[in-house]
Amino acid sequence: MITERYLGGNLAVWTVGRGTPILFVHGFPFDHIMWVPAARSLARCCQSILPDLRGFGASNLVFRDPDEDFDEDDIDIYDAPPTTMGVFADDLASLLDELDIPQVIVCGLSMGGYIAMQFAKKHPRRLKGLILCDTKTEADTPKAAAGRRHLAETVLSEGIEDLSDGASGFLSPVTVDDTPDILEAVQTMMNSQNPAGVAAAALGMAERGDTTAVLQRLEVPVLVVVGQDDRLTPPESMKAMAAKAQRSSFAVIEEGGHLAPMERPMAFEKIVRDWLAKEF
Numbered sequence: 001m002i003t004e005r006y007l008g009g010n011l012a013v014w015t016v017g018r019g020t021p022i023l024f025v026h027g028f029p030f031d032h033i034m035w036v037p038a039a040r041s042l043a044r045c046c047q048s049i050l051p052d053l054r055g056f057g058a059s060n061l062v063f064r065d066p067d068e069d070f071d072e073d074d075i076d077i078y079d080a081p082p083t084t085m086g087v088f089a090d091d092l093a094s095l096l097d098e099l100d101i102p103q104v105i106v107c108g109l110s111m112g113g114y115i116a117m118q119f120a121k122k123h124p125r126r127l128k129g130l131i132l133c134d135t136k137t138e139a140d141t142p143k144a145a146a147g148r149r150h151l152a153e154t155v156l157s158e159g160i161e162d163l164s165d166g167a168s169g170f171l172s173p174v175t176v177d178d179t180p181d182i183l184e185a186v187q188t189m190m191n192s193q194n195p196a197g198v199a200a201a202a203l204g205m206a207e208r209g210d211t212t213a214v215l216q217r218l219e220v221p222v223l224v225v226v227g228q229d230d231r232l233t234p235p236e237s238m239k240a241m242a243a244k245a246q247r248s249s250f251a252v253i254e255e256g257g258h259l260a261p262m263e264r265p266m267a268f269e270k271i272v273r274d275w276l277a278k279e280f
């Protein structure tokens, strides 16, 4: 895998493989690592592009101008504004400009799916196809949005460590029992996030709108993938979501949870390859 930095050195991006470009957008509170097993599996047919979103992994939350002198003390990251799904989507479009990739398949999981929908709304001509994993198009309920604001306050005041106590909830019980190293990898990934980046994204998710109408209008092929044991965005709701797109395919990954592509990368690879062969 090759890592490079884009957008004035602010965004860390990994690329692997050759072929159809797929931009993989990670979920919350994760980073590009969740896509590495799937990207490796797809390396013979696809050029996978795996950014760390702004404020996650090795990417900056507050983008710095490389031409200006920068003093860490000048930025109070705790005052950073919410990172909206639109800001994330615009970062991805700018990244594609730098990579000189005019059109791409965007694959987003959960929060990555919210961002992929914003990308489809704001940058429709750049979208060749969409893969939506373990996500939804509805906005938060007022109660869910309040929960996000509470989470943002908590991680800023108490740190990130407690978040990973809930890591097993993202996985299928089969994964937790049979492959504890995957659980450990998810915990490590969660624990390594910047609290300010996590808080900013939580606030951004709280204020996101409903993108169902965007999905309904899309003319490009849409693949909807869900883990059989996903308790956050279960198969029934994902199937109903897929039915709203004009040109959709739907697939369930057995023994996969909310992070099914990370848990079952070979099953995910087969689903994506079959879809690519059918649609492109």
Ligand code: MLT
Pocket (backbone or CB within 6 Å): 026, 027, 028, 029, 109, 110, 111, 112, 205, 232, 258
């Ligand atoms: C994710 O995996 O990205 C989260 O479950 C998204 C969310 O909190 O809505």
